[in-house]
Amino acid sequence: MSQESEAVLQLLAQHEQQIIEDWLREAGAASTRHxxxxxxxxxxxxxxxxxxxxxxxxxxxxxxxxQQPAWAPLRQSLESLSRSRAAQGQxxxxxxxxxxxxxxxxxxxxxxxxAGQGDRQMAIIWLVSxxxxxxxxWTVTTYQQTREEIIKRQQQDLLELSTPVIKLFEGVxxxxxxxxxxxxxxxxxxxxxxxxxxxxxxxxxxxxxTGVPTVDTLVAQHLLKTVSxxxxxxxxxxxxxxxxxxxxxxxxxxxxxQGIASKSSLADALQLALEQQGYVITxxxxxx
Amino acid sequence: MNRIPILQMGQNLLVTIQVxxxxxxxxxxxxxxxxxxxxxxxxxxxxxxSALEIVDSFVGRMLASISGISRILDATTVVVGMQPAxxxxxxxxxxxxxxxxxxxxxxxxxxxxxxTRRENLLAR
Numbered sequence: 474m475s476q477e478s479e480a481v482l483q484l485l486a487q488h489e490q491q492i493i494e495d496w497l498r499e500a501g502a503a504s505t506r507h508x509x510x511x512x513x514x515x516x517x518x519x520x521x522x523x524x525x526x527x528x529x530x531x532x533x534x535x536x537x538x539x540q541q542p543a544w545a546p547l548r549q550s551l552e553s554l555s556r557s558r559a560a561q562g563q564x565x566x567x568x569x570x571x572x573x574x575x576x577x578x579x580x581x582x583x584x585x586x587x588a589g590q591g592d593r594q595m596a597i598i599w600l601v602s603x604x605x606x607x608x609x610x611w612t613v614t615t616y617q618q619t620r621e622e623i624i625k626r627q628q629q630d631l632l633e634l635s636t637p638v639i640k641l642f643e644g645v646x647x648x649x650x651x652x653x654x655x656x657x658x659x660x661x662x663x664x665x666x667x668x669x670x671x672x673x674x675x676x677x678x679x680x681x682x683t684g685v686p687t688v689d690t691l692v693a694q695h696l697l698k699t700v701s702x703x704x705x706x707x708x709x710x711x712x713x714x715x716x717x718x719x720x721x722x723x724x725x726x727x728x729x730x731q732g733i734a735s736k737s738s739l740a741d742a743l744q745l746a747l748e749q750q751g752y753v754i755t756x757x758x759x760x761x
Numbered sequence: 762m763n764r765i766p767i768l769q770m771g772q773n774l775l776v777t778i779q780v781x782x783x784x785x786x787x788x789x790x791x792x793x794x795x796x797x798x799x800x801x802x803x804x805x806x807x808x809x810x811s812a813l814e815i816v817d818s819f820v821g822r823m824l825a826s827i828s829g830i831s832r833i834l835d836a837t838t839v840v841v842g843m844q845p846a847x848x849x850x851x852x853x854x855x856x857x858x859x860x861x862x863x864x865x866x867x868x869x870x871x872x873x874x875x876x877t878r879r880e881n882l883l884a885r
Contacts, residue, residue: 660849667845674865702848707841707863707870 477600478530480593481579485527488582493519495578500571514557515571521550522575526604539607548611555612559619568616569609576605636662638669645746646675647739649714651684659695663702670708676750678703679742683714693728700733709749711735713742765790767797773805773874774798774836775867779812787823794827798834805874806831809867811842821856828861837877838862841870 485492496519497512525547534543551572558568579601587594636658641647648666652658666678680699685692696712703710711734715723723730736742747754765786768775774797776790794806808824828838841864851858862877864870 663849664845667848670865671845676865676869698852701857702845702852705840705848705851705858705863706843706845707865 475533475535475600477593477597478533480587480597481601482527482530484579484582484586485523485530487586489520489523492578492582493523495581496575499577500574518550518554519575522547522554522572522608525550537603539604539611547608551608551611552615555615556619559616559623565613565616568612572609572612573605575608576602579605632658632661636665638665640673640675641679641743642747642752644674644676644750645679645743646670646673646677647679647681647743649681649684649739653687654682654685654692654695656695659699663699666699667702667706670703670706675708677709677711677746679711679713679739679746681714681739681742682712682719683716683739685714685719688719688722690726690728693723693726693730697730697733709734711742711745713737713739764793767793769797769801769803772803772878773807773871774801774803775807775809777809777812781815782813782820782823784819787820791823791827791830795830795834798831798836803836804878806836806838807867807870807874808838808840809842809870810840810847811844811866813847814844816847816850818854818856821851821854821858825856825858825861828858832860837874839864839870839873842866 493516497515500515529544529547532543534541538544539548554571555568558571580598583594583597583601587597636648636650639647639649646666646669648662650658650662666680669675670678680696682688682696688696700710700712712730713736715735715737734745736745744754763780763786765776765778765780767790768777774794776794780786797803798806806827808827810824813820824840828840831838839862840858843863862873864873
């Protein structure tokens with residue numbers, strides 16, 4: 474353990490309460506924006522960090538190598554701080570601000586206790602400044618990781634939500650596709666649709682592409698694959714919701730959709746489906 | 762080597778594949794089926810692959826060629842009960858089995874065979 478670390482450790486031990494109070498005041502904990510519970514939580518986080526820092530310094534950790542095992546407890550408490558802040562929706566700036574607010578109380582103590590020892594004071598201030606910066610950096614890194622995890626989870630949710638398989642009629646299933654069709658989407662759609670065909674024993678599936686903004690050769694390829702797979706299972710498939718522009722694109726691109734029943738709207742497709750199964754729809758009275 | 766049994770039900774032949782297909786078995790089945798169709802004069806062949814979980818391109822091609830052979834021998838082939846994963850695999854392999862008729866389960870397959878026979882009779 475270096476001389477500076479020892480000095481910092483001593484200061485921390487001597488003025489622990491004082492430092493925490495100043496830190497929280499500096500971080501704005503006293504402002505009326507925070508509830509009592511939030512203030513208590515901040516105090517808990519501050520003393521956790523202080524303790525973890527103390528044990529890291531005692532273990533002789535160097536501020537230049539923040540990945541050392543000695544810093545692990547401190548990294549953990551910073552991670553939990555940044556996770557809880559990210560979950561509350563606070564920005565990365567706010568979170569690192571809280572950690573950086575730790576500097577001033579430390580500098581105050583150093584200035585007061587080590588007055589008149591110019592060189593030593595400078596060295597200690599440099600040490601303190603380095604590890605507080607590292608701590609702030611670490612909170613931002615973990616904050617970003619947490620947000621990325623949230624985004625990934627949401628993407629997954631969106632993928633699953635965006636492909637519902639609906640039973641329209643006895644033996645008729647429908648999939649309204651919304652958004653761009655890429656390989657992973659098609660895969661999910663294909664799997665859920667085929668499974669539902671097995672579960673419900675449906676003879677017909679309608680794929681509605683009203684919500685698909687553009688159709689290019691790749692999208693058409695995906696559609697053709699899905700249709701082939703449905704046919705292999707022993708069911709039939711109708712594609713509906715082909716908008717005029719998309720019909721034009723398909724023809725211009727020279728995509729061969731022959732052998733696939735297509736209808737312009739879902740209503741037409743349902744009518745065709747019912748006709749194929751021998752149903753006849755009649756109106757028994759005029760609506761009022 | 763195990764052989765896959767071929768059952769006769771009236772004018773139709775029923776083949777249920779209950780084990781993972783090996784290439785030798787597939788070839789033997791193709792051979793047996795051709796002999797059986799010509800011996801019994803069957804008009805329909807129903808292949809149930811609902812227990813088949815793994816296919817490769819060889820088995821996929823075998824299904825297509827069985828269908829072709831029986832068409833020459835004047836019998837209609839229906840493949841029934843394909844698992845979703847199998848269907849996706851075949852499509853990804855580029856085998857969409859055009860010309861092979863399919864149905865969801867054995868019951869629907871039988872219906873389809875009966876319907877095809879009626880249509881053929883009417884066409885005459």
